[in-house]
Amino acid sequence: MSGDLPENAAEPQVDSVSNAFPLLSYIFQSDDGEGLEDLKEQVDNLALDVTQMEGVSDVTVKGYDDRTVNIDLDRESLEENQITPDEIIQQIDQSFNPVVLGTQTEDTENIRLSFQNMPPVETFENIRVGDDDTPLTDIADIGLTTEEPEDIIAHNGEEGISFTVFLSQGEDVPSTSEDVESVVEQHTDQFDDNISVETISSERENVEEIFNGLYMSLLIALVAVIIGTSLGLSFVGSAVVMVTVILSIFIGLIPVPWMNVDLNQISVIGLIIALGILVDDSIVVNDNIERRLVEGDGKMDAMYNGVKEVAPSVIASTIAIVLAFSPLLLLSGANxxxxxxxxxxxxxxxLVSTVLAIILVPALRYIIPIRKVPDHAGIFGKTFTKASNLYADKLMPKFLKRPAITFTVVLVIAVLSLGLARFTPFEFFPEADRSEVTVDLLYDNGQTIEETHERANEVIDYLNDTVDNLEGATLFTGSGLPNLFGASLDQSGTHTAQLALYIDKEQMSASEVIDTYEEDLRAEFPEASIFMDTIVQGPPEGVPVTLDVYNEDLGTLEDSMETYRNALEDEGAIVTSNMGQPVDTVNYSIDEAALEEAELSISQVKNELNLLGEGIPVQEIIVEDEQIQSNMKYADEYNLEDIEIIKFSGEQPETFPLDDFVTLEETTEYQTIAHDSGDRQAAMEVYNLEEDAVSDIVSGLSEDVDGGTDTVVGGESTDQTDFFVEIGVLFAVIVVLVYLVIAFEFNSLVLPMIIVFSIFLSVSGGFIGLFVTQTPLSFMGVMGMVSLAGIVVRNAVVLIDFIELRRRSGDIDIKNAIVESGRARLRPIILTTITTIIALLPIALGGDALFEPLAVTIIAGIAFSSLLSLIVTPSLYMIYYKIKYRN
Structure with missing residues (x-):
């Protein structure tokens, strides 16, 4: 790659992109306004120690100015001593790099021999160049200078230094954070008394707060499952179910790390949902074993027959559940x-639960002594028995008498329920319950960082006066926040700044602060592009609207982008782009023909121009225990007209004025040229306009831009639409897979349609639950509906499997077979429904805006589907039977 770059181009630098995120962030400040510079060595030592810790990927320190050793060349002295800059660079490299003398062997070990490096400053003082060994200090001024700062940090109005620690991917937040906090405390204890240390961000505190609530919900769910199973199973049966569930979780979690899954919020929620549905297998098997015991089977026969009767349906429904959840592993992108x-x-x-239910449950039931088989097992055993008899003897005959009418009524109710989606609020990902609001400030290019910092402080003063619940603010002028609170700047520089506002969320939430003050802030400071944001729960959100412009010709691309920018801004939009804003630029044009005639190389000209400009990096050195870059350039008093290119040929060197080969042109250019898949691209971000409005404006400008320019309009709305299209396709795949599994189980193409209808009922129930509770339909709500496709089929599968078993035995007529299946299966259906609902209630009532839609959807979907399935499944089976066996 580097060989394909132009001559004199710097070596390419490849940066890896990681998922590291800020673990801790501190602000160091001086109480009396002095001492921060003297603190630099201690901060560097702290950064070094923390960076080397396990679990830490990086440390970022902001607020200190970079220093450089400048080697300012005296052009006249160079000509007088007939020395070229290249000779100086070579001599510096030789002086600083160790000279290897070779190797010698001692005790079969090869040892390298080299000279000991001299101290860096002394090395510069002792460098001699040219045939006459001219001291470098005679032809250059060497001094330590401070560069323009990249960042200026202020916290609550006072200058400070930020220290941010980043976590390595896959590491544990609480334990790593505690280790880092311990090391930081050891170092900061050594700081002078006038230095204050304040934590402005701690992921450990946020994670612990979230997980404490989730772990409590998990514990409540576990207790709820124990209570739920004991309602309708004997003590022995309940104990066996709980042993099976706990073992299923522990064994099932063993391979999860190899699936690139960490212990996080979604993992814990997955365990809570699993608790609710893992009991299904064990309850069904246990209940059938107890039913066989009550009917008079011997112990061994009860175990064998109890498992044999339900094993096919349990296995089939588990395969359906696995196939239902598997497509979610294919969901693309950050979602x-x-x-x-x-x-x-x-x-x-x-998978583990099913294996244990079929093998472990009968084994445990067999080895546990049975003193007496209760006629009505469970705390509410008699109640369940009465309910089963009422359902079988009173209600089911009425459904079966007019099955078509029953199905029609249920279908109408389910279809009408889908219409409630229009009256249900929508929120793709909810706002996190956080106390931070970030503010991006983008000024015109060319502004100094000091001026940007001053203007940003004016914004803070305004916010302090107007925002009632503002408790503090941290200002990062320059490159912006070190990815704190999910905020960073794509195009940063001396003209950009970011604020982190700390608010009292009890008075006003972060989103309310943004809605209340953002427009007023823009009106008060029209010279800046201002964007307020806060953290959302879930993957980072994109910009509201994006406009990608493509054209291979850079000039045409710039013209097209400006055409679109002006039109959008005329409609009140705020537009930014990955190319930033054009800046004043001086272009150097090199006359290569004149160089060839003078027998000079283009590299000589470029070196001279570099020495006139930013200079040439020559060596990293150590100054006061700090690693500093040294840079060689011409002294500031020289310009293009003062420089002559020296050509050493023959006895006397020839000189050529540099401006004979170089022409200057003042223009404006973009600092960044972006590419997408190799194509030149300008990625524009549009605020204050809807996606449809942007699309209309772009379409209306088709005749005003070059015909070779391509555009793509996108944004949050498109991303969400793409997600719903993708999840819709996956949901269709899930339904088909469930259908195929059940078709194979029953060897029928019609019976699976009866069972799949319960999925439709569960989705309708999910919308009812969201509407009644006015819980927003969100990403997690959609995930809940997809999850229902795998959860609810079991009840219908077990019910129909029981009917088919009775029908194939030929002992009773079909109506009695359906009635007896309802009598036998009502108890496990109600038990599994109750345990799932109770397990998810803590999440539904916990107030977590991210997971509440998931819990509400599953609870309502299971309840609605279970209730109506008990009505419609027998009715549909009766219709199916009458049509198939009408002769």
């Missing part, structure tokens, strides 16, 4: 990464 833990945990634990 797929975010949700991957949920299907991973559910799939593994369900």
């Amino acid at each position: 797929g990464e975010f949700i991957r833990a949920l299907p991973s945990i559910l799939i593994m634990t369900m």
Whole structure:
């Protein structure tokens, strides 16, 4: 790659992109306004120690100015001593790099021999150049200078230094954070008394707060499952179910790390959902074993027959569940990464649960002594028995008498329920319950960082006066926040700044602050592009609207982008782009023909121009225990007209004025040229306009831009639409897979349609639950509906499997077979429904805006589907039977 670059181009630098995120961030300040510079060595030592810790990927320190050793060349002295800059660079390299003398062997070990390096400053003082060994200090001024700062940090109005620690991917937040905090405390204890240390961001505190609530919900769910199973199973049966569930979770979690799944919020939610549905297998097997015991089977026969009767349906429904959740592993992008833990945990634990239910449950029931078989097992055993008899003897005959009418009524109710989606609020990902609001400030290019910092402080003063619940603010002028609070700047520089506002969220939430003050802030400071934002739960959100412009010709691309920018801004939009804003630029044009005639190389000209400009980096050295870059350039008093290119040929060197070969042109250019898949691209971000409006404006300008310019309009709306299209396709795949599994189980193409209808009922129930509770339909709500496709089929599968078993035995007529199936299966259906609902209630009532839609959707979907399935499944089977066996 580097060989294809132009001559004199710097070596390419490849940066890896990681998922590291800020773990801790501190602000160091001086109480008396002095001492921060003297603190630099201690901060550097702290950064070095923390960077070397396990679990830490990087440390970022902002607020200190970079220093450089400048070697300012005296042009006249160079000509007088007939020395070229290249000779100086070569001599510096030789002086600083160790000279290897070779190797010698001692005790079969090869040892390299080299000279000891001299101290860097002394090395510069002792460098001699040219045939006459001219001291470098005679032809250049060497001094330590401070560069223009990249960042200016202020916290609550006072200058400070920011220290941010980043976590390595896959590491544990609480334990790593505690280790880092301990090391930081050891170092900061050594700081002078006038230095204050304040933590402005701690992921450990946020994670612990979230997980404490989730772990409590998990514990409540576990207790709820124990209570739920004991309602309708004997003590022995309940104990066996709980042993099976706990083992299923522990064994099922073993392979999860190899599926690239960490313990996070989604993982814990996955465990809570798993608790609710893992009991299904064990309850069905346990209940059938107890039913066989009550009917008079011997112990061994009860175990064998109890498992044999329900094993096919249990296995089939588990395969359906696995196939239902598997497509979620294929969900693309950040949304797929975010949700991957949920299907991973559910799939593994369900597979283990089924194996244990079929093997472990009868084994445990067999070895546990049975003193007496209760006629009505469970705390509410008699109640369940009465309910089963009422359902079988009173209600079911009425459904079966007019099955078509029953099905029609249920269908109408379900279809009408889908219409409630229009009256349900929508929120793709909810706002996180955080106390931070970030503010991006983008000024015109060319503004100094000091001026930007001053203007940003004016914004803070305004906010302090107007925002009632503002408790503090941190200002990062320059490159912006070090990815704190999900905020960073794509195009940063001396003209940009970011604020982190700390608010009292009890008075006004972060989103309310943004809605209340953003427009007023823009009106008060029209010279800046201002964007306020806060953290959302879930993957980072994109910009509202994006406009990607493509053209291979750079000039045409710039013209097209400006045409679109002006038209959008005329409609009140705020537009930024990955190319930034054009800046004043001086272009150097080199006359290569004149160079060839003078027998000079283009590299000589470029070196001279570099020495006139930013200079040439020559060596990294150590000054006061700090690694500093040294830079060689001509002294500031020289310009293009003062420089002559020296050509050493023959006895006397020839000189050529540099301006004979170089022409200057003042223009404006963009600093960044972006590419997308190799194509030149200008990626524009549009605020204050809807996506449809942007599309209309772009379409209306088709005749005003070059015909070779391509555009793509996107944004949050498009991303969400793409997600719903993708999840719709996956949901269709899930339904087809479930249908095929059940078709194979029953060897029928019609019976699976009866069972799949329960999926439709569950989705309708999910919309009812969201509407009644006015819970927003969100990403997690959609995930809940997809999850229902795998959860609710079991009840219908077990019910129909029981009917088919009775029908094939030929002992009773079909109506009695359906009635008896309802009598036998009502108890496990109600038990599994109750345990799932109770397990998810803590999430539904916990107030977590991210997971509440998931819990509400599953609870309502299961309740609605279970209730109506008990009505419609027998009716549909009766219709199916009458049509198939009408002769």
